[in-house]
Ligand SMILES: Nc1ncnc2c1ncn2[C@@H]1O[C@H](COP(=O)(O)OP(=O)(O)OP(=O)(O)O)[C@@H](O)[C@H]1O
């Protein structure tokens with residue numbers, strides 16, 4: 516992890532130790548899919564910062580990043596700004612809870628404040644699925660229990676991984692069709708902006 520990592524903290528060392536041990540045990544690398552969302556502040560810079568921070572995580576390699584989608588806020592208080600949403604497909608030797616911890620640290624680094632449920636936020640990092648893992652632990656529900664009904668998740672996921680399947684629900688493309696497509700939920704691909712992967 517580089518010293519410029521905005522999430523670097525003493526717990527970073529803990530994380531590195533766990534990554535090292537995960538690398539040398541049976542965990543191997545598994546595929547995981549992460550949803551990013553932002554509807555406060557500079558949404559594009561924040562999503563790019565989150566991609567950079569994920570890419571800078573030991574034991575994690577990004578395989579694909581979706582286009583950016585501008586999406587109407589679902590749930591929570593009225594009159595929220597639109598979100599920018601994107602999905603990242605990765606391979607990792609981090610166990611699921613460590614990946615969650617890393618996602619939470621990245622949210623915190625970008626000023627995430629938790630007030631009302633589904634309220635506006637600088638950054639949301641959700642784990643949509645983790646290869647071979649289902650979990651009913653409220654701290655980490657896998658696959659994410661609401662992803663099948665959210666076009667703001669399915670449209671970018673399909674973009675990043677056209678053959679994707681949501682465990683227990685089927686193909687992501689079919690799920691999006693069942694919702695009536697991206698347009699039906701106010702989800703629009705923004706082809707004028709994009710996220711990049713660090714070299
Ligand atoms: N798959 C998951 N990915 C991320 N957080 C999860 C997951 N499953 C459970 N959680 C838990 O959900 C808690 C609340 O997360 P958060 O406030 O970001 O919810 P939200 O993104 O607003 O709502 P939603 O869960 O509907 O997307 C977190 O503390 C986290 O431990």
Ligand SMILES: Nc1nc2c(c(=O)[nH]1)N=C(CO)CN2
Nearest residue numbers: 552586587588589598633667
């Ligand atoms: N459009 C949109 N709406 C949301 C989003 C989001 O990322 N995009 N995230 C939520 C909680 O995770 C609740 N509502």
